[in-house]
Amino acid sequence: MGGAARYVGASVHRVEDARVLTGRGRYVDDLHLPGTVHAAFLRSPYAHARINGIDTTAAKALEGVVAVYTHEDLAAGGVYPMGVPEGPPDYKLPTYTALCSDKALVIGDPVAVVVAESRYVAEDGLQLIEVDYEPLDAVATFEQATAEGAPIVWDGIGTNVMYREDIAVGDVAAAFAEADTVIRRTLVSPRMTNTPMEPRGGVCEYDAGRDELTYYVATQAPQLLRMFVSGLIQHSPTKMRVLGPGDIGGSFGQKVACFKEDVVVCWAAKQLKRPVKWIEDRVENLSVGGQAREETMEAAFAVKSDGTIIGIDVHMKMDHGAYPAVPFPAAVFTTLVRVMLPSYLRTPSYRFETTIYATNKGQYVPYRGPWAAETLVRERMIHEIAKELGIEMADVYRANAITLDEQPTKMTTGPTLEGMTVANVIERALEMADVPGFRAEQEKARKEGRHLGLGFSTFIEAAPGPADYGEITGLGAGRDPAVARLEPDGKVTVITAQVPHGQGHETTLAQIAADELGVKFEDVRIEHSDSRTVPFTLIGTGGSRSATMGSGAALVASRALKGKILEIGSGLLEVAPDDLEIVDSVVRPKGVPDRGMPLGQVAQVAYFMPPVGMEGGLEALDAFAQPPGGWVASTHVCWVEVDVETGEVTIPRYLVVEDCGTMINPAIVDGQVRGGTAQGIGIALLEETVYSDEGQLLTTTFMDYLMPTAAEIPHIEIEHMEFEPLAEVNYRGVGEGGTIGAPAAVANAVGDALGVSVDRLPLSPARVLELVDANQS
Incomplete structure (x- = not known):
């Protein structure tokens, strides 16, 4: 870095804490745009039911109700079915509508949406919708899913087994034959829910004059969500902006996917030409906000008498619920388990069998x-x-x-x-x-x-x-971009592709930039979570990548900016760039502390009187590659x-x-x-x-x-x-x-x-x- 670190390695107080701990955080539900209407979803009371008809007449007649939509309205409005775009060979990829069409597949599946002048009226409107349900036998366990004559979750697929895989390394049979002891156990990890403090939610507004959608939402991946939602509702992605409200109240993996509700809210805003707001309640969150971890592991370890493990054989059964989390096939998660299980062991022989099956439960999402x-x-x-x-x-x-x-x-x-x-x-x-x-x-x-x-x-x-690791699992960290900019007043802005939701990025990335650029920590501001301004990447924040990739990007972008600053300083001070340094926001010759130029003055030159042949302003974009x-x-x-x-x-x-x-x-x-x-x-x-x-x-x-x-x-x-x-x-x-x-x-x-x-x-x-x-x- 540029000189000895002053901030990296120090327990600098989080800049986020002052606003969050004093109730000044800005979350989705804090947004109150003029003319906002409120959405509430009618959800299936059945785990598995055929839908023979929906009557929304009474709900539409309720005073204060602006609109009531079903899957038929979405289809007529050009909304495409959604689903995971791709998976491994033989992985079964169902497609489905954002509001249930012929069947509800899980308790809480959205069947219709009421949009009203207040959330209270919207909830009242739900009570007036009549749905002709035909309850069907549900699938809730592996045994039920794979039994002969079992009810089928996805009619068009014809089986509840969505994926099978059997991969071996080394001679597993020989290892077990050679073992002094074979230990066999069946281990069960429970199904659970991410339960962030802030449930899901979003506010979408449509500017008809510019044909632009702006979606304020708690998401870990704004660019990814923008690409999927815009594609599903047939809206130009360049005319859709996805951004965080300022703060996100946790996620633990839940807010990285594209959900049905995202599609409906954004489409409804465009139809009504009014901001549409939806905030998930806790019952909805526990039901359909996303679930994870229901895995049964049938494990056998071949062991020598001294404890050396010479062979491993595991069969993993994963209950992925009814729906995958767009865009992630559940096989992504079983692949991670398969690749990582040998971990730090020397074990040469290893077999891992995977069975992913569908049930009438909430969709499977990433979980911390x-x-x-x-x-x-x-x-x-x-x-x-x-x-x-x-x-x-x-x-x-x-x-x-x-x-x-x-x-x-x-x-x-x-x-x-x-x-x-x-x-x-x-x-x-x-x-x-x-x-x-x-x-x-x-x-x-x-x-x-x-x-x-x-x-x-x-x-x-x-x-x-x-x-x-990324090449083998299909989840590589790749490259992470960042922008560093010296503002006209000599302060620094770093724009990161990372999306903080509790990790403290506004603090840690500022520490890195401050050290590299020789400025005060307080003089660095971090911008994030806006698809219009952040460098493009679909990944966002997740998978323990921010500390390496986000920090590395902030470092290389700050370093590139520093190079530009020193080039201008070289001309102004008539000293070679390599002989200059930045200390306490002053560009000065190395070893000559009493001769220098404040960064604010350098910035003034760069913005208003740039040297011939140099573009105005001081900004650098760079990307960091996985080390x-x-x-x-x-x-x-x-x-x-x-x-x-x-x-x-x-x-x-x-x-x-x-x-x-x-x-x-x-x-x-x-x-x-x-x-x-x-x-x-x-x-x-x-x-x-x-x-x-x-x-x-x-x-x-x-x-x-x-x-x-x-x-x-x-x-x-x-x-x-x-x-x-x-x-x-x-x-x-x-x-x-x-x-x-x-x-x-x-x-x-x-x-x-x-x-x-x-x-x-x-x-x-x-x-x-x-x-x-x-x-x-």
Whole structure:
């Protein structure tokens, strides 16, 4: 960077916090455009039903109702059916209408929309719509989906199995024949919902004079949403602007897709030539806002007597619900799990079979750490191996973890492992955990009738990983663009393609630009989330890519801008550009602090009197390419005490040891780690989206869908490690790691406390008591 870092590595206070914590944040529901009308969706009360007719006459007659639309109106208005544009060979890709046409496929499926002068009138109008439903048998489980004569979710496809894949590396059969022990377990990860604090929503206005749509929406990918919505409603993408309202109240992957409601709201605004606003309520969010993680893993590990894992065979069954999340085929997520499961292990032989099936449940969307099932199954199986062999997980780790000395090498599935420090992280975690000391404490407690447990979970996270990881998974980070501009007053603006929704980009990217340009942190402003002004990229924010790609882009754009500044300064100061520096917003000769020119003065020249042959203004666009390495390594350690009378699990201590490279802002890193870990503990103990066998959703409020509170979350200790970097940009994402590592760590700790095999989450008190009973019997 330009001189010694002043801000990178410092826990600079987040610039976002002042407005958010004082109630001055600007979210979608804070937008009140003149003439706004409000949309409410009529949603199916059935999980699976044929729609024989819809009568909207009474709703249209209600005072205050502006319009009522069904699928017939959308079709007549030129709205195309939507769906995932492409997937792997043999992947079945259904198309569907934004409002249900012949069938409703899930509880909460939108059947019609009422647009009215107020949300209250719109909701009243819903009550007046009559729909002739013909209830059909629903599909809610894998067994129901694959049974002979099963109801078919998608009539035109004719099967509920949407995709099968069977891929092997090495000689799996020989590995299992050679094994001293084969450990087999079936592990179930529960269905869950992203539940951001701010549900989905959007406000779209249409300028008829310019034929332009402006859509204010909480989205992680404005350019992607613009391209899909404009295409579906047959509106020129160059005349559609998608932008955030200013702040987004979380997402956890939910707000990266193009939803049915996006299409309807934007189309309705164009039809009515008035701003149309829709805000999702929590029941809608829990029903159809997006769900994830219902995965069953039938795993077999071939093991030698010393704990060496020589073969892995896994069959993953994924319930992707009724709808995929446009534009992501569910196979994207199973591919991530398949590629990442061998992780840091030396295991040479590996088979992974995938079955993706459709049910009458909410659509499958990305969820913070969408490949987390690989960590759950691998780390649970390592725990089971240690238990079976009468050794510690530490012994299994040491027998299998690839060390730095062995790198560069390849993961079993192909991605390059370089600078991957998992073995070092494991050793530090073991040192801090003091396993022998805990075993003595555990034995003493057991004599007192108390059940203590210790669980580990280790993983590596592609954050964003090396280039060949992207080629193998189809989710490469590619290149990320940014613009850096020196304003006429000498202040700096950086325009990023990243879309913050809680990560602190307005702080961290400003830290990087301030260091590179030699200006004050307060003099850097970050612009984002506007498809009209940000550099084009479909990716947006997600997949732990921002720390590397967004920060790298801010760095190279700032560096390019610095070069332009020094060129102008060279002419003004009559000093070669290489002999100039920028310190405290002053361009000056190196080593001559009393001779220089303030950036504001340089900017005045650039904007109003540019040198001959140089364009006016000072702006630079550059893009950052994915660097080598890019792996985060982490070990989670969880201590629990289990009350065998009530089934309650308490966590007195929790430790995270991780290597995420250079920390731009340690306080933000700690916040991401703690927040993700808290979410992961919630996954382990509380969260589950539950459907009946008839497809009826049973968790429609936070009274049923349980979330972690401060009462369940312990103080989370964090130990940071950093090793020699492979590249100048050594920043790596940590946003997803907590949710990846915590579920297995908690499950292993409970299993250790009770001496049982934990086969499914969440570990509710009732489920823990079942484990206690099973152990006693």
